[in-house]
Amino acid sequence: MSRIAVIGTGVIGRSWAALFLAHGHDVVATDPHPEAEGATRDAVDAAWPALERLGLHETADRGRLVFVPTVAEAVAEATFVQENGPEDPDLKRALLATIDRESPQQAIIASSSSGITPSLLQAMCEHHPERVVVGHPFNPAHLIPLVEVVGNDRTAPWVIEQALDFYRSVGKKPIHVRRELPGHIANRLQAALWQEAYSLVASGAATVADIDTAIAHGPGLRWAVLGPLANQHLSGGDGGLRHVLNHLGPAAETWMDDLGDVRLTPPLIDALVDGVDEELAGRDLGHLIQERDDLLLALLAHKSSATVLP
Numbered sequence: 001m002s003r004i005a006v007i008g009t010g011v012i013g014r015s016w017a018a019l020f021l022a023h024g025h026d027v028v029a030t031d032p033h034p035e036a037e038g039a040t041r042d043a044v045d046a047a048w049p050a051l052e053r054l055g056l057h058e059t060a061d062r063g064r065l066v067f068v069p070t071v072a073e074a075v076a077e078a079t080f081v082q083e084n085g086p087e088d089p090d091l092k093r094a095l096l097a098t099i100d101r102e103s104p105q106q107a108i109i110a111s112s113s114s115g116i117t118p119s120l121l122q123a124m125c126e127h128h129p130e131r132v133v134v135g136h137p138f139n140p141a142h143l144i145p146l147v148e149v150v151g152n153d154r155t156a157p158w159v160i161e162q163a164l165d166f167y168r169s170v171g172k173k174p175i176h177v178r179r180e181l182p183g184h185i186a187n188r189l190q191a192a193l194w195q196e197a198y199s200l201v202a203s204g205a206a207t208v209a210d211i212d213t214a215i216a217h218g219p220g221l222r223w224a225v226l227g228p229l230a231n232q233h234l235s236g237g238d239g240g241l242r243h244v245l246n247h248l249g250p251a252a253e254t255w256m257d258d259l260g261d262v263r264l265t266p267p268l269i270d271a272l273v274d275g276v277d278e279e280l281a282g283r284d285l286g287h288l289i290q291e292r293d294d295l296l297l298a299l300l301a302h303k304s305s306a307t308v309l310p
């Protein structure tokens with residue numbers, strides 16, 4: 001059992017807190033919002049049935065969540081710090097500087113940041129930047145297994161290894177991002193898809209509902225089981241990926257050359273928002289989230305019993 005500091009308990013921080021408690025850790029949390037403690041405890045209670053289905057550690061106990069008023073108190077005896085403050089470099093700067101100054105030297109500092117590079121985060125930490133990494137989860141962070149661990153030349157190798165081990169120990173499927181890039185890996189892949197989706201809506205080629213149907217009832221089903229490259233390999237028959245790339249690659253290159261280059265102008269934002277409102281009209285969002293999470297849990301359970309999936 002370790003003492004994990006969760007700094008910032010918004011959407012992501014409270015999900016991390018629930019996951020760490022479910023794996024038998026002590027969690028010390030802090031967040032300046034006056035409602036933060038109540039909202040976090042409610043979120044942990046709401047996440048608990050799903051975490052029970054995934055399997056609780058024998059020492060898992062929601063009573064191990066402690067809220068403290070300051071970042072300094074939260075990190076004072078931490079073995080691992082998960083930072084989840086707002087994605088604002090100025091706010092992160094103050095937060096990271098305090099965490100670095102007040103935490104034990106051997107504590108790993110992992111930021112949930114969706115796109116800030118380790119170099120920028122390390123520049124905020126004057127004492128021990130070598131123990132700073134990005135540990136980027138996906139919402140809902142207590143359910144989606146992927147965590148991107150990003151370091152750089154200044155990051156000590158033991159920090160990468162221990163961060164990967166720690167995330168594995170709480171049921172995650174971490175990957176080590178080998179070169180720091182804005183948006184890491186998965187958000188860049190999502191951005192590539194969003195760019196084309198926005199462009200297709202902007203040009204009138206597709207509605208928002210068409211885009212969502214095309215992915216959720218098409219390639220997205222396969223992507224939840226095997227990644228896009230392994231799927232492409234399987235679509236090549238006996239010749240595998242080499243055959244697909246030789247056979248369909250030239251055509252795919254012409255599609256790549258034709259992909260949209262779009263800006264999120266106010267009219268396009270209106271069109272996207274109207275489109276998603278139309279797509280989801282009459283559906284209760286709470287029920288939608290519940291149904292999504294139930295299906296995710298069922299899928300995760302099936303995937304955990306698969307024998308040859310990577």
Ligand SMILES: NC(=O)c1ccc[n+]([C@@H]2O[C@H](COP(=O)([O-])OP(=O)(O)OC[C@H]3O[C@@H](n4cnc5c(N)ncnc54)[C@H](O)[C@@H]3O)[C@@H](O)[C@H]2O)c1
Binds near residue numbers: 012036112136
């Ligand atoms: N929402 C997502 O889908 C998502 C996914 C992956 C990663 N992230 C990353 O996680 C981080 C948090 O995002 P979020 O969506 O949870 O944001 P959020 O706005 O829901 O939560 C941010 C929390 O930080 C708190 N906060 C503000 N100042 C603070 C301080 N000085 N000390 C401690 N807490 C402070 C706020 O009160 C708030 O509760 C960001 O870096 C974001 O990029 C978000």
